[in-house]
Amino acid sequence: MSRSHVLVFDHGTTSIRACIMDANGIIVARSQQNFEQLYPQPGWVEHRPQELWDITLQVAQAALQEAGLRWENLAVAGLTNQRETVILWDSQTGEPVYNAIVWQCRRTAEFCETLKRQGHGPMIQEKTGLVIDAYFSASKIRWILQNVPQAQQLLSARRLLFGTVDTYILWKLTGGQCHVTDVTNASRTMVFNIHQRVWDSDLLNLFEIPAAILPKVVGSSEQIGMIDPRFTEGVTVPLAGIVGDQQAALHGQKCWLPGTAKSTYGTGAFLVMNTGQTPVDSSEGLLTTLGTDANGKPAYALEGAIFFAGAALEWLNKKLDAFAHVREIDALAQSIPHNEGVYLVPAFAGLGAPYWDSDARGAVLGITQDTGKAHLVRAALESMAYQTQAVLAAMQSEAGLTMERLRVDGGVTRSDFLMQFLADILNVPVERTDDAELTAKGAGYLAGLAVGFWPNPEAIQALPEPVQRFEPRMSAQERERLLADWQQCVDRVLSKPKS
Secondary structure (H helix, E strand, C coil), rough: CCCEEEEEEECCEEEEEEEECCCCCCCCEEEEECCCCCCCCCCCCCCCCHHHHHHHHHHHHHHHHCCCCCCCHHHEEEECCCCCEEEEEEEECCCEEEEEEECCCCCCCHHHHHHCCCHHHHHHHHHHCCCCCCHHHHHHHHHHHCCHHHHHHHCCCCEEEEECHHHHHHHCCCCCCCCEEEHHHHHCCCCCCCCEEEHHHHHHHHHHHHHHHEEEEEECCCCCCECCCHCCCCCCCEEEEEEEEHHHHHHCCCCCCCCCEEEEEEEEEEEEEEEEECCCCCCCEEEEEEEEEECEEEEEEEEEEECCCHHHHHHHEEEEEEEEHHHHHHHHHHHHCCCCCCEECCCCECCCCCCEECCCEEEEEECCCCCCCHHHHHHHHHHHHHHHHHHHHHHHHCCCCCCCEEEECHHHHHHHHHHHHHHHCCCEEEEEECCCCCCHHHHHHHHHHHCCCCCCCHHHHHCCCEEECCCCCCCCHHHHHHHHHHHHHHHHHHHCCCC
16 A cells, blocks of 8 residues: 555635545545634634644544555645635744735725726736736735734844745645745736746735745646655655645646636635636636646636635525525525525625626625525525626637536535536536545646656546536526526626626
């Protein structure tokens, strides 16, 4: 069994998983722990970095125990992560200067609006492929630098480091030896030039971010170091396969060719299309970003980010007690014959693509005396499909590509109701794999390629992959009516017309 498996750390927005894969690409063990979400003010979201680190080792050990393996049985370890989330820490002590500011956090929205008014949008989009928004890392880094006195003290002492979650965890895993990120995570910071593949001095100056705190940028399928043997019973385990979660899912879904696409449904939803070696500039609120090709080398992609997908169900569960367990959602949704005119627009912290309206707020529309929890659950599920359709329509138009099918993954895809409704609203087949761990698998494939665990992409392509296919069956008339009603609801919550 020596060196027979791959370990993947999957750092999500609400939980951390460790998954162990065998040479057939099968997840043989997993361990997961949730962590606390902090909301110090309305619209602010934070995590405790120390908690993220503590759980990392705990879930790895638990997964190894479940699989009956030891560290010496691992060929390599990879990592995939929630993107854009910002951590700054002391390079000598490893202590964070502030909590992690999460990608969902809107505290810098006003500053971002100022940048837009000053006319910086075209330059930023040209260099980074991104629209100006508090979602990305740059304004969060600036906020910590300007609002946390310890950050400036450490900066003066040349002891301050910045990283997204991947960088921080890798620094900890290697005992402070590796301060790195990969091209996919770097491309989400809003200070990385995706064409030249370097940190951009103009953008660093604009956001007042010193280059000295930034990590080295490496490839997504590249060995970057070893896990500190203090954590691995003295065994040397290589680290490779570093990739942002949505690009990891794109790779795990084997969307390696231009025109192939996937959508991942977790806390948010992310539709990503591979466009190959040609970046597609968007005027429809989509993002041009860096993903990977079959060999793990950088390739361009178009992405539409939907801020709230599964989080809408979490809101119904925790705040309104609409259901006791996620297993109940399909039965509730199907307990009524149709939505009966009830729509949920989950703009709890603004709307993402293709609207990018940070001031939009959520609404439930069409309520009558007969409206109950079944309507709300169904409306939350349907909202994911409507939002996906808006992104997909823009994506196909801008890329000049017609998508023949959509590959999906993520925890929410366990809902058969959502899968069928998604196929109906998109009017394309939806393919769901039986494996909900495609994000972890993508990072695992990239890690394995880096160390020769799999000799080439063809070996990965040949791995077994059961797929369930949902065919569209809704009439065109019904689809158009639902989409028109949904658009009217979105128009009601927008703070400004879509440009």
